[in-house]
Amino acid sequence: MWSNVQDLRALRPVKHAPMGSASKNKPQETNPGAGDVAALLAAIVDSSDDAIVSKTLDGIITSWNPAAEKMFGYEAAEAIGQSIRLIIPPELQAEEDYVLGQLRQGEKIDHFETTRQTKDGRRLNISLTISPVRNAEGVVIGASKIARDITAKKQMEREREAALERLSEALAGRDEFIAIAAHELRNPLNVLMLLWQLMDRTQGHSSASRESLIERSRSQLARLSSLVDRLLDVARIRSGTFDLYLENFELGSLIRQVANRFELESPENHISVQLEPHIEGTWDRLRLDQVMTNLVSNAVKFGLEKSIFVTASVNDDQVIITVRDEGVGISSEDFARIFKRFERANARSHNEGLGMGLWITQQIVQAHGGVVMVQSELGKGSTFTVRLPLRTKKV
Amino acid sequence: MISDQDEIMVVEDERESRDYLVQILQLEGFKVVAFGNGAEALNYLHQPASPCLIILDMRMPVMDGTKFRSAMLQDPRLAKIPVVVITAFEPPMAASLAALRVFRKPIDVGALLDTVREIC
Numbered sequence: 432m433w434s435n436v437q438d439l440r441a442l443r444p445v446k447h448a449p450m451g452s453a454s455k456n457k458p459q460e461t462n463p464g465a466g467d468v469a470a471l472l473a474a475i476v477d478s479s480d481d482a483i484v485s486k487t488l489d490g491i492i493t494s495w496n497p498a499a500e501k502m503f504g505y506e507a508a509e510a511i512g513q514s515i516r517l518i519i520p521p522e523l524q525a526e527e528d529y530v531l532g533q534l535r536q537g538e539k540i541d542h543f544e545t546t547r548q549t550k551d552g553r554r555l556n557i558s559l560t561i562s563p564v565r566n567a568e569g570v571v572i573g574a575s576k577i578a579r580d581i582t583a584k585k586q587m588e589r590e591r592e593a594a595l596e597r598l599s600e601a602l603a604g605r606d607e608f609i610a611i612a613a614h615e616l617r618n619p620l621n622v623l624m625l626l627w628q629l630m631d632r633t634q635g636h637s638s639a640s641r642e643s644l645i646e647r648s649r650s651q652l653a654r655l656s657s658l659v660d661r662l663l664d665v666a667r668i669r670s671g672t673f674d675l676y677l678e679n680f681e682l683g684s685l686i687r688q689v690a691n692r693f694e695l696e697s698p699e700n701h702i703s704v705q706l707e708p709h710i711e712g713t714w715d716r717l718r719l720d721q722v723m724t725n726l727v728s729n730a731v732k733f734g735l736e737k738s739i740f741v742t743a744s745v746n747d748d749q750v751i752i753t754v755r756d757e758g759v760g761i762s763s764e765d766f767a768r769i770f771k772r773f774e775r776a777n778a779r780s781h782n783e784g785l786g787m788g789l790w791i792t793q794q795i796v797q798a799h800g801g802v803v804m805v806q807s808e809l810g811k812g813s814t815f816t817v818r819l820p821l822r823t824k825k826v
Numbered sequence: 827m828i829s830d831q832d833e834i835m836v837v838e839d840e841r842e843s844r845d846y847l848v849q850i851l852q853l854e855g856f857k858v859v860a861f862g863n864g865a866e867a868l869n870y871l872h873q874p875a876s877p878c879l880i881i882l883d884m885r886m887p888v889m890d891g892t893k894f895r896s897a898m899l900q901d902p903r904l905a906k907i908p909v910v911v912i913t914a915f916e917p918p919m920a921a922s923l924a925a926l927r928v929f930r931k932p933i934d935v936g937a938l939l940d941t942v943r944e945i946c
Contacts, residue, residue, distance in 0.1 A: 617914040618840060621931035625846035628935045632853045647842065 482557075482578040485564065488535060490515045490527055493573060502557075502580055504550030515576075518547045520554065534563045534574045544581065556585040612662060619654045626651065661787055668794045675715040675798055677823055682710040682719070682750060686743055689723040699736045702727065707744040712821040718795045719819075725788040726754040726815050733813070734758035749801075750819050757812040761805065769805065792817075799823045832946055835877040836860040837867040837894065838912070839886040847881070847933075854939060856946060863887055864894025871904055878946040881938075882925075884913040895923045908945055910938070 476483050482499035486492050492515055495507040503510075503518050510517065519527055526545060533540055540561040546554050557578045564573040626648050633641060667673045683706040690702040723741075730739040734756035743752045761769060770793045789803075796803045800820045807813035834851055838844040839862050851858045859877065861867040863886045871877075880898075884891035891911065898904040911925040912933055927941055 614914045617931040618843070621914070621933060622840070622842045622846065624932035624935065625843060625850065628850055629846050629853075632850060651842075 480579075482576075482580075484510075484515070484576045484578070485573055486515050486576065487573045488531060488571065490531060492517075499578070502549070502555065502578065503547065518549070520546055520548045530561055530574075534561065534571060537563050537565075537571050539563065547578065555580055556582045608665075612658075616655065616658055619651045619658070623648060623651045623655075661791065664791050665787055668791070673794070673798065675718060675823065677713050677715055679711065679713050680716055682712060682714070682743060682752075683708065685716065685720055686723055686741060686752070689720060689727055690741060692724075693727050693731060697731075700731055701738045703738055703740045705740070705742045710743055710745055710750055712750060712819070713823050714799055714819065715795075715823075718798075722792050722795050722817065723752075723754075725792045726817070729788060729815070730754050730756035730758070730813075733760075737812075745821065748821050750821055752817040752819070753814055755812065755814040760809040760811050761807040761813055762809045766805070766807070770803075831876055831878055833857045833859055833875075833877045834942065834946060835867060835870070835875075835880045837862075837864060837880060837886070837891070838883040839863055840883070843883075843931075850935060850939075851942070854942075856942065864889030864891065864897070868894060868897055871898070871907075874903070876903070876907060878908075879942060880907055880909045881942075882909050882911050882923075884911065884915055892923065895925075899924065910941055912938075 476496045479496060479498050482502045483494075483496045484492060484499050485494040492510050492513055495505070495510040497507075499510070500506055505513075505517070516524060516527055523546060530540060540559065543559045543561070545557060545559060547557050548554055558581050559579075560577045562575050563571040564575055566572050626644055630641065630644050630648075633644070664673075686706060687704055690704050693700045694702055727739065727741065735758040737757040740755040741753070743750060745751075770789050793803050796817055796819065800823060802818050804816045804818075805813060806816070834856050836844055836847055836851070836858060838847065838860070841862070844860050844862065848858045848860050859870065859875075861870065865888045867880075868889065882891050882894065886894075889897075891913070895909065898907065898909070908926045909923065911923055911928045912931060913928065914931040926945075929938055
């Protein structure tokens with residue numbers, strides 16, 4: 432029954448009408464069972480979720496089922512008699528020329544994935560199957576088109592691809608992190624290995640020199656331990672199990688302690704500290720110690736042994752902390768990278784560290800509701816500024 | 827004048843690693859000269875000096891191991907001096923340096939000393 436365009440047109444004499452009424456339009460019907468078959472087919476077409484449309488070889492629509500009305504927004508009465516180009520977006524009009532060319536040669540087009548446009552201008556991803564329709568003599572006189580809306584499927588495919596891409600980036604990031612971590616852990620391990628070899632060779636030497644070697648071993652073990660702590664911090668922040676333990680305390684004394692620690696560590700470190708008196712607030716003491724340690728440690732690393740200036744003052748309900756060095760500075764192209772995980776401003780820098788210090792600093796400051804900023808000029812030094820609310824609110 | 831040919835040169839920026847390696851080599855009876863970067867070491871070699879072996883770190887400030895090694899290879903006199911690389915990087919990164927051996931940190935001190943004894 433599908434082999435005649437007249438039959439197809441007859442499927443839609445009345446909108447959504449069952450085939451029984453349509454068959455009245457076919458006076459030459461001789462086979463008594465044919466009307467029932469046609470009614471059955473019409474019912475199938477009417478109840479299909481896929482848009483089923485027929486058209487002439489000039490592309491004029493001759494039938495339009497309810498699913499086509501729902502999918503493209505045109506009523507059957509609006510669509511029938513119009514060109515099928517009605518639903519083809521302007522930039523894809525050439526597709527119709529190709530389709531009509533294929534049909535004239537009697538070729539079928541299977542599962543052709545393309546885009547069509549609805550009456551209200553929405554774009555749909557559809558899969559098209561277009562078959563030539565022949566008359567009793569076998570001459571192609573039109574086409575039937577079945578269109579399936581695959582917009583949701585395409586959207587899912589895009590989401591899946593994006594998720595795979597994110598996953599593969601995350602895996603590459605993790606691999607890179609493991610490589611950097613292994614590299615950084617090897618340096619203190621190397622010092623320890625050499626120290627123990629040295630101790631082995633200095634048995635019988637003065638106890639003072641051996642004491643000093645043991646003390647140096649301890650300091651290397653502390654360095655290793657701090658590297659491992661940073662690795663764990665990254666894991667905690669990433670998994671969202673990073674909690675603040677808030678308490679009231681005076682920030683100035685914490686800043687002085689950190690500066691003193693660096694001055695004790697190495698006599699080359701000159702740290703000038705200028706503080707407003709009594710900066711009382713609510714913060715996580717250990718985490719702010721970490722922030723100050725990271726910022727001062729950076730200033731020491733990149734400060735070319737020049738003076739380092741630390742200030743803290745209160746402005747309204749915020750404390751503003753600055754750490755300034757007069758060292759190597761950061762180039763403008765490195766600005767965006769330095770707060771990312773595992774990045775050093777200079778990737779080939781000889782300085783140790785996992786490149787996580789600034790990232791961790793930023794995460795801690797943000798958890799307190801604050802911000803961390805940097806101003807820098809290559810060759811002139813850097814200033815890191817931290818703004819924190821005086822009273823951190825428990826999230 | 828060419829300085830002692832039984833001298834070992836250590837080029838390593840990390841002070842503690844450098845100091846302990848120097849002390850171990852000295853306790854084993856070798857003469858050692860040490861530098862914190864490639865530029866200082868190259869300067870010394872141009873004096874001129876011809877150590878029997880150079881123990882070279884890769885990642886260093888001012889002039890890193892790769893640049894130091896390519897400067898050496900461009901000078902026929904320096905190109906002849908054997909080099910042992912010590913690195914925390916993966917060995918492939920050091921493979922292109924035409925080094926006699928590559929030791930990954932933490933260094934196998936026994937194996938390094940065996941190599942040193944073979945050459946100096």
